[in-house]
Amino acid sequence: METFLQNVRYALRSLRKSPGFTLMAVLALALGIGANSAVFSVVNGVLLKPPPFTQPERLVHLWGNYAKANIHDIVVSVPEYRDYLTMPRAFSSLAAFEASNVTLTGGDAPERLQLTLSTASLFPTLGVAPVLGRAFSEEEETLGRDKVLVLTHKTWRTRFAQDPGVLGRELRLDGDTYTVVGVLPPGVEYPADTDLYAPFAPTAERAAAVSRGYRFLSVVGRLKPGLTLEAAKADMDRVGREMETLHEEYYKGYGWAISVKSLEDEVVGQVRGTLWLLLGAVGFVLLVACSSVANLLLARATARQREVSIRAALGAGRAQLVGQFLAESLVLSAAGGGLGLLLAKWGTDALVAMVGDGLPRAAAVGLDVSSVLFTVGLSVLTGVGFGLVPALQASRVDLSSTMREGSRGTEGGKAGRLRSGLVVGQVAFALVLLVGAGLFLRSFQALTQVDAGFTPEGVLTGQLALPAVGYAKPEDQRAFQQELLRRVQALPGVESAGVTNMLPLGGKTNISFDVEGRTRAAGEMWPAVESRFASADYLRTLKVRLRDGRMLQETDGPDAAWAVVINQTFADLYWPKGDALGQRVKLHQSDAQWTTVVGIVDDLREWGLDTPARPTAYYSALQVPLTHLYLTVRVKAGEPESLRTAIESEVRALDGNLPLFKVTSMVRLVDESIGSRRLTALLMGLFAGTALLLAALGISGVIGYSVAQRTREMGIRMALGAAKSDVLVLVLRQGVKLAGLGVGLGLVLSLVLARLLSTLLYGVTAYDPWTFVGVAALLSGVALGATWLPAHRATRVDPIIALKAE
Amino acid sequence: MMTTNNNAETPASEDAAVLSGAAKVETGKSLITLEGLTKVFETEEVETHALSNIHLNIRQGEWVAIVGPSGSGKSTLLAVLGLLDTTTRGTYLLDGKSVLDLSASDRALVRNRHIGFIFQSFNLIGDLTVFENVELPLTYRGMPAAERKQRVEKALDKVGMAHRARHMPGQLSGGQQQRVAVARAVAGDPLILLADEPTGNLDSKNGEAVMQLLSELHKAGATICMVTHDPAHARVATRTVSLFDGRVVQDEQRR
Known part of the structure; x- marks a missing residue:
């Protein structure tokens, strides 16, 4: 222990004497360790920390499915829940x-x-x-x-x-x-x-038993002790079949099945892949950072060969020499880890803030004991990892050099190859990250270019929920809606306003319906569509294009014949001959009437920008009044937020007990809907940029060192008549060779790893040739640039000085 | 001067005694015995004999000066004696024990406990203080801190550098640095001091001072083997061994 502390003391002193080297190494490590700790904190909070439930692995979520209608993961009705309480055997509760x-x-x-x-x-x-x-x-x-x-x-x-x-x-x-x-x-x-x-x-x-199809309940269950998820699935398959037998009219022929999913998967399943990917990616950054520092240490070890020889001559064994060098790398990694911890604290908060509502269990994310232990462990591992090879290399000394006056450290072939190998590795890792970042950026770019079917700019949104007290009757709800829209539309600066039961990109509301004049064949599913209930000006407020017929109107009231506007996908699916207008449909809702298709509009991305439009119907909210309203207001000019106060005061004037909540712009909602993809692209870009910078510094360092070592050789070449361009090409060739090897290795690695990304991409394949070629070209260009500086320096060697330097 | 190679007959316990530093040397007894020592550097086309069939016996208390022109093999011989370099053939007994076949770590142990080095370019470590430089070989020996302190202070006192213990080598003159190097060499009570051109980097005044210091150490009983190309310094030694082309051409005992 005393020896270790003494080594640490010497290491501190030695590092203090090389502030440039120390700063570079500590910064590289802080970036690598800090980024890893930040991403680990998120992974730990979201995926690794057990949720605050007893034996959470036994918790499952039950969903209904109509497989033949491609309708999955639907909630259940009260009668169905009662079946679940009595028929399964797999659950203790x-x-x-x-x-x-x-x-x-x-x-x-x-x-x-x-x-x-x-x-x-x-x-x-x-x-x-x-x-x-x-x-x-x-x-x-x-x-x-x-x-x-x-x-x-x-x-x-x-x-x-x-x-x-x-x-x-x-x-x-x-x-x-x-x-x-x-x-x-x-x-x-x-x-x-x-x-x-x-x-x-x-x-x-x-x-009531007749409400079997009225589904609104989520169901969670606790598996009996020792029972596997597979056994529970088998049990619920049996229950599904029994339900089908008992209630044929609801289930038979529709591919009814009950799925059992781990609660953990339900909560974090969507982000799991992305988070592990980011942790893997940030691990590559650390590898690049470690390679950088190892490279610096190798160069430093070469420069300290004489010191090592003296120590060995005085009786230091190899273990003692390795210990001395490892102490230095541990001091560096401890400093990097400490600084990294600060970066991680800031980074973790920034990550959570950036993802916002898109991150489940965000409250559990933070720099806690596990994160600190992870950082400390990572720092020690990193210290040993990047320090061991240079330490072993440094401890392999030529003892007789101590006898030679003025002998300077020169890099042996093995150390040189090691340094070159590290640079090749850095370039390869950087390329892997760049390919990942490139794919995510192109994926994100593709998403931002998706035609959502509406114009979000200039629209403010907010929510209102009408309580049963005071708004129990449909006419009360209708009156509130009409008065609200009248007041808001009258505000100066408002172009139009509307209400709906769900905004675009917001989610699913599958409701089945009948089509007039069509009967279902045995086993044929009821058709089901996304159903939206909207005021007359809702689609106009979003600037949705009318393709045929007319939009909903104020006259589509409770006493008028029911009217519905459908999207193009709906029309194409059920009336491919183009005769949708005038057809009648009827929702499977207790108070629904036969409803005439009066218009066809463009497809809106109702489930999200990355999900193709589904058949969607827009019913009049005057005919099916709303208790939960999404208000949309388009401003004539300027920022929609500028109208917020005026709209809130109109709502207050209408009912002092009704808050307008979740007020935000439509643009922001669109942004948030792709927030996690943006974050992934941004982080991958940051990681790749860091790796690129470190790789460029690595190439420049190795070539620069090589030029310094070959000064005499350059001098001789120039004395023998080599032109500056000959020397330039000689050095550039060395850099290009290293970069080429790195790019080649990186491309192979990327081809192997890209497969893992395929499910996380949108609008671009995992083997997108443009990304691969572009990234390889970028990295080669940067490598060439990084080689240029030392190459240029090599051309300025004075042959006489070089020869005297012997 | 001639000895036999008794490596095969050396009891393990005696090996251990050499490595542990527990061996006690009797006055005038043979300390270093070289027999048929040959060092050949081989390249693809050329074979260079750096040392050729060297026979040498150094007794406890002797001060041997090794002299010869450049390339005669002086420094190579000193490196072999200090276990810093290996040989091609021959026998090397240190205090009666063969040391040529030792592993790298055992060689380090022998260097640390039985050999003190004084280099031409001082070879102090710039990042360590004077005290720490002298302490370094004792640290490698695993000596307790209190004993180390005592030994370092004694060694620095002996060379008149105790007042500079906290200084860094860069703050000292060449002569002072070499005195510190001498302190480092003697701090561990080695069997022999190996000095490679100890005055080579010093002006005449400082050179004389260092030679004076070595004389004092010799008078106090130290065994010294010194490479030099300065005839005046060689004359201070009790014996001069001349090398030429890797061979001993003269071995002159003065007193």
């Missing part, structure tokens, strides 16, 4: 829940909160118990007894300052009075963003 928005009143201003209505079994199923008060009882799953609340820890902390006296407090939600009965432990917010929980008490209508 099951729970159902429905997320909703409520308005909290009684404070300074009304606030929107996410209320999850759940069965009493939710908390036991998840394996969590309140830290304060109690959970729900089954008796409270009854209308009239269901006005009790369990708060998430976050809500308790942010709204009630963790006041233990919160139990028994009454809150006004959507006009109803609820009593707080419990508080959950930290981190338990399932489904995501839940603020409050209340018991799920179905109305008689929802619970």
Whole structure:
């Protein structure tokens, strides 16, 4: 230990004497380690940290599927949930829940909160118990007894300052009075963003057997101990078949099946691939950084050959020499790790901020003990990793050189090859990262060029949820909607305004329907479409192009014949002869009427920019009034945000208890919908840029060192009549050779690894030739540039001085 | 002067004694014995005999000056004696034990415990203080810190450099640096001091001072083997061995 500390002391002193080298090495390592720690913090928080549930690996999510209609992962109805409670054998418990928005009143201003209505079994199923008060009882799953609340820890902390006296407090939600009965432990917010929980008490209508097709409940289950996911899937296959037998009219012939998916996959499945990819990519950055530092250390070791020889002559064994060099690399990596930790802290926060809502479990992401341990471990590994080879190389000394006066360190063939090999590796790794970045950038570019079918610029959006109290009747809802639009449209600067039940890029609402005059063959599925309910000016506000017929109008009211505008995909699918206009359809909804197709519009990307348009129908929101409204307002000029205050005050004037929430511009929503892809492209670009810079410095360093070593040779060549251009070409050739080898190796590696990216790309193949060729050309150009400087220096060697230098 | 190669008969315990430094040397006994020592540098076309059939015996307490023109093999011989270089043929016994077949780590151990080096260019490590430079071989020996401190202070005192213990080599004159190098060489109580042109990089005044220091060490009992091309310095030694083309051509005992 004493020897180690002494080595560290000497190392510190030695590094202090070479500030340039030390700064370069520490910065390279800080970049590599910091970036790795930041990405690890995200991976750790999202993927590795166990969720705050008991034995989370036993938790699963159940989904319905109509395979033949290509409809997957649908929620379930109350009658179906009851089947799930009795028919399966695989679960020790099951729970159902429905997320909703409520308005909290009684404070300074009304606030929107996410209320999850759940069965009493939710908390036991998840394996969590309140830290304060109690959970729900089954008796409270009854209308009239269901006005009790369990708060998430976050809500308790942010709204009630963790006041233990919160139990028994009454809150006004959507006009109803609820009593707080419990508080959950930290981190338990399932489904995501839940603020409050209340018991799920179905109305008689929802619970009725005829409501089997009215699906709105999510179901989670806890597998019996020892039971595998596969066994549960087999069990639910059996249940699906039994349901099909018992309720043929709902399931038979549609490919009905119940899927069982791990809850972990449900929560983080979408980001898992991307996060591991980023961790892999940032690992490459560290490899490049380590190669850089190893290269610097090799050069330094060569320069210190004499010192090493002296130490060896005085009796230092190889282990002692290696120990001395390793102490230096460990000091460097410790400094790099320390600085990297600061970078990681900043980087982690920046990553979470950039991804925003796109990152599940974002609250669990942070620089915690695991991240610090990871950084420390990585620093030690890195220190040994990049230090060992130079240390071993340095400890292989020519002892007799100590006897030679003025003998200077010259690089042996092996060290030279090692340094060249490291540069080839750096170039290869940089190329792999550049190919990855190139593919993601092209993918992102392709996405930004997708025609979304509407014009988001100049549109402000916000949400309103009408509570049952005061808005129970359709006419109340309709009146609110009409008055809201009248007031907003009258505001100066507003070009048009509309409401809908769901914005583009927002998600799915599959509803089946009948087509007049068509009967289903045995086993044929009901057709199902994306269904949107919109006011007359909604599509106009989004500047959706009308292809045929007319848009919805104010006259498409409750007393008029029902009208629907459909998208081109819908028209092409069901009326390929182009005779869609005038056809009639009827939604499978209790109060639906036969509805006439009055217009055909362009396709909108309703599921996201990367998902092709599906058949979509736009019904009149006056005929099917909304309780949850998305307001869209197009401004005549300027930023849409400028109208926010005016619109909010109109809403307040209309109903002081209704907050307009999630107010944002449509452009921002479009941006957020591709936020994770942008982040991936951005990070890959950053990683690749860093690797490119380090690789360029590596090439320049190796060639520069070689030129310094060959000064005499250059002098002799020039004395013998070599032109400057001959020397230039001689040096450039060396750089080009290294870069060529690196590019070749990198291309092979990229071809092998690109396959892993294929599922994460859009609009570009994983083997996109333009990307591969472009990246290879870029890297070769940079390598040539990096070689130019030392090559130019070589041409300025004075032959006389060079010869005297002997 | 002639000895036999008794390597095969050397008991393991005696080997261990050499390596551990536990061996005690009797006054006047044979310390270094070279027999038929040959060093050949071979390239594809040329074979150069750097040392050719050297027979040499150095006794405890002797001060041997090795002289000869450039390329005669002086420094190569010193490097072999210091276990810094290997030989092609021959026998080398140090304190009666064969040391040519030792592994690299055992050679390092022997250098550390039994040989003190004084180089022409001082070879102090620029990043270490005077104290640390002198301490270095003792550190490699694994000696406890307190004992190291005591030995370093004694060695620096002996060469008159105790007051410069905290200085860096770069802050000292050439003569002072060589005195520190001498302190480093003697701090570990080696069997023999090997000096390679110890005054070669010094002006005459500092050169004389260093020679004076070596004389004092010799008078105190040190065995010294010194390469020099300065006849005046060679005359200070008790014996002069002349080399030419890798061979011993003269071996002159003065007193």
